[in-house]
Amino acid sequence: MVIAKTAPSAQQDAPSRETTEHWLWAAAPDTSLTEDDHPWSGKWLWFTPLSLLDRSWATIRTATEDGLLGYCSKAATLLNTRTKSDDTRRPICVYTRDWRNIDDVQRVLTNLRALGIVDVLLYKTDSDTRKGRYGTGASTFVAPATKMKLVIPKRTREALEHQHAARAQARRTAAARRKVPVPKRT
Template sequence: MKKEIAGEARLFRKSEKPSEDWSCNWHYAHSASYNSIASTDAAGKWCIFSSSVEVDEHWGKIRHAMENDQLMCAKVSTALRSMSRDGHVICVYTRDWTDVQDVAGARDVLRLLGFVAELGYKRDIDTVNGVYGPGEWYLRA
């Protein structure tokens, strides 16, 4: 008879809902016209911070926009990744942070989806270089 370790069932539980998934750190999605989430020096992302109560609804809106080819690709932190943090983060990617139309276009889509509060935009190169805290955001809009 196998002795069950407390919390083991919860720790490895897989779910389509980010708020309930304990099997991995991130869920990924992309539009039909984009088939890879790759970090490059030119890539960047809008960061949406969500509570555990709101993250599944927010992720659903983002995924729907990608299914309609309005956004390129995104990832969301799961319950496992957010375990020691205050809530979740959804990263909505753009190809090139120097492409003002692409960056602003993604922000416009996010506003139409109801993400009207100010969001931070971060270049992937800054994430790679460990830029966090003061000066973290390349752009706020």
């Protein structure tokens, strides 16, 4: 794994030294960290070794603030631990507004790889997180180590196909409504 040698500029920017917050956040230009959740948002998850957490976060934070990644990113601090989690790693999350926009999800993955991140990356919808889906099978997309192309699991493929079919049906219904003359009332 290659990480840019940008050191955190202040203690609050170093997840390993943060003592009051569970997450440190960064926003892309013209994005407010207080903006509401996007209904289709999701995130790339990079489970970073503790020894590289601060440097990794500095790289992601800078790329996010430069507009190269998603609309925001966050890094877990040492306060952020879950039962059954790996105590030797912390997640860094890079958010996209719409998991269904595969081109944007792929763009962010490509830029993460360009930053030198070669580990396995998992993509998960915020909806799945809110529903408590964690662990095996919870990922919407997977990017195997060093690979630039995302893998779409069967569950996600089926959801996307269902969504495309529903959109097509809605378009057909709308078109049919436009073609049917409205009966005149007397």
